[in-house]
Amino acid sequence: MEAQLYAGAEDEAAAERARAELWAPPRGERVQARAEGRPGPTGRGVSMAEVQAMMGAVAQQDAQLTGGRSS
Template sequence: MIAAAEAAIDASAKDDQERARNRARLYAPPKGYGRPATAGERPARTGMSLDEVQAMMASVAAEDAQLNGGRNG
């Protein structure tokens, strides 16, 4: 789909410079993506805590046991 969009944009461009500007806008990363951290700033927390992981594993094991009806393998 990007190739079709690029072809349509290229067809509507008046010159090579406009094509280059359009292509740069098309393939530019989203605004705010990859913003460098400032000095002393901690990165945003991602992932799960150990307690959250253990709770998720327990719920998955319980669901698995329920679906398998106590069967193993």
């Protein structure tokens, strides 16, 4: 069934929308969760500076683990 949804999509964006709709929680569930006091999404993304800092840390750890060899 899932494959048929994707096959009927006009383009990749339509397939992604179908995938998101298929796997989304039931309508109203997110509203109910917030009404019950459970925290919802924070809505805060990661800044470019934070991404660059994380990538630098990953590169540093990779260099330590591989002895400076690149793959």
